[in-house]
Amino acid sequence: MKVLIFDTKETLFESLSHYYINEIKANPNIHLGLATGGTPVPLYEKLIEDHKLNKTSYKNVKTFNLDEYVGIEETHPQSYRTFMNETLFNHIDINLNNTKVPSGMASDLELEAKKYDKLLDEHGINIQLLGIGTNAHIGFNEPGSNLNSGTIIAPLTQETRDANVRFFNDMSEVPTVSITMGIGSILKADKIILVATGANKAEAIKNTIEGYITKDVPASALQTHNDVVIYLDKEAASLLSK
Ligand code: F6R
Numbered sequence: 001m002k003v004l005i006f007d008t009k010e011t012l013f014e015s016l017s018h019y020y021i022n023e024i025k026a027n028p029n030i031h032l033g034l035a036t037g038g039t040p041v042p043l044y045e046k047l048i049e050d051h052k053l054n055k056t057s058y059k060n061v062k063t064f065n066l067d068e069y070v071g072i073e074e075t076h077p078q079s080y081r082t083f084m085n086e087t088l089f090n091h092i093d094i095n096l097n098n099t100k101v102p103s104g105m106a107s108d109l110e111l112e113a114k115k116y117d118k119l120l121d122e123h124g125i126n127i128q129l130l131g132i133g134t135n136a137h138i139g140f141n142e143p144g145s146n147l148n149s150g151t152i153i154a155p156l157t158q159e160t161r162d163a164n165v166r167f168f169n170d171m172s173e174v175p176t177v178s179i180t181m182g183i184g185s186i187l188k189a190d191k192i193i194l195v196a197t198g199a200n201k202a203e204a205i206k207n208t209i210e211g212y213i214t215k216d217v218p219a220s221a222l223q224t225h226n227d228v229v230i231y232l233d234k235e236a237a238s239l240l241s242k
Pocket of ligand 1: 034035036037038039040066067130131132133137138139140
């Protein structure tokens with residue numbers, strides 16, 4: 001794993017957005033695995049800014065999101081579909097038909113998971129973007145998850161629900177279940193970029209990079225992939241020993 005540490009969030013996202021823009025220009029048909037949550041928002045803002053200024057085109061780009069809440073409609077203000085449309089897709093020239101988010105409202109969720117895996121296998125992801133939970137979850141693969149699985153229907157831990165309540169009116173609205181690409185699906189990407197900012201991610205990052213590969217630290221499975229780059233600000237890197 002390659003670890004890049006930046007003095008500030010601003011310099012981190014400056015560098016990361018340049019990386020993405022160059023990759024999209026070099027391969028206009030690129031397949032991007034995308035994440036939601038707070039962490040990637042500054043990246044998406046910079047991609048929009050660049051699209052407006054330099055006309056970098058997403059016409060032939062395909063995107064595949066990591067996860068979605070189970071039990072809330074696509075049109076719900078807090079669904080990850082709505083998040084992606086509002087935070088990125090509606091502001092660039094991407095064809096919405098080329099943007100995939102698993103459905104959390106499918107009548108047969110197991111079938112939806114299988115269909116999502118088939119879609120991922122048919123297309124393949126060139127660059128998978130990841131955030132990380134304070135408990136080192138990636139996607140919604142919480143501690144204890146199988147490190148090899150495809151897309152799964154996964155319960156959310158209370159820690160994750162606590163972290164995400166900020167997007168909802170109150171805890172009663174926070175979903176308890178998700179549909180998420182499994183760690184096995186994530187590891188199939190050609191390249192993986194994990195981004196973490198802030199001191200609350202420092203322990204998860206230390207365990208991910210310096211700890212054993214274990215189900216207790218889902219992101220530790222990234223140690224088995226041969227092209228992972230971890231972008232950290234100083235705070236998220238603060239517990240690393242070297
Ligand atoms: C989001 C996702 C999650 C988040 C993680 C960190 O699609 O799969 O793993 O990346 O919960 O969230 P933030 O960035 O809000 O701290």
